[in-house]
Amino acid sequence: MDLSQFRREYLKGGLNRSDLNPDPQIQFSRWFEQAQATHIADPTAMILATVNAKGQPSQRTVLLKYYDEKGYVFFTNFESRKSREIGENNRVSLLFVWLELERQVQINGRAERISAAESARYFMTRPKESQIAAWVSSQSHKLSSRQILLQKFNEMKTKIGEGKVPLPSFWGGYRVVPEEIEFWQGRKSRLHDRFLYTPSAESDSGWRVERLAP
Secondary structure (H helix, E strand, O other): OOOOOOOOOOOOOOOOHHHOOOOHHHHHHHHHHHHHHOOOOOOOEEEEEEEOOOOOEEEEEEEOOEEEOOEEEEEEEOOOHHHHHHHHOOEEEEEEEEHHHOEEEEEEEEEEEOOHHHHHHHHOOOOHHHHHHHHHOOOOOOOOOHHHHHHHHHHHHHHHOOOOOOOOOOEEEEEEEEEEEEEEEOOHHHOOEEEEEEEOOOOOOOEEEEEEOO
16 A cells, blocks of 8 residues: 555654753753643653564553653553563663644653552552453463453452452563653655763763754
């Protein structure tokens, strides 16, 4: 199928060096707040790319749950494919795609497990049924039918009753510690604006900012 005619111009704005904060975390916050204000569906959705020991990459969408100067945190089952691959190679990439704003943010770095205490604090904020789901889903493993999954869920729900759901030992968070952050803004004629932040001991902010060709 020829899809060459599917095209549009990106005309919603540009990005200049003077627009950027020297600190990429502050710049990310600006763009994230603007994405929220635009009422983009799921602005926390990000594509997580991992690579296994054989060099095979895989991708999936996960949700950013919080971020700070240390990095960007998501949660998962530690027996999932993504976790197994992070165990083999903790170099990962995150990609936020905010099409309504014609923007992307790519974050490359290392994925590190957060503490059980930090994971528990977040786990307790989840809806109870989401907590139970974390217990019954053997994420990424083969499942003979959905009915079996629902049966396990209902059995666990009955067992827990009105009680609190404990944090599973096999579930928790990863923090992606950034080593490169790129901000991309679509422009007319495919002459997009791209700026890459990389660590620099010579900068007051600790980061160097360079424009990339589109």
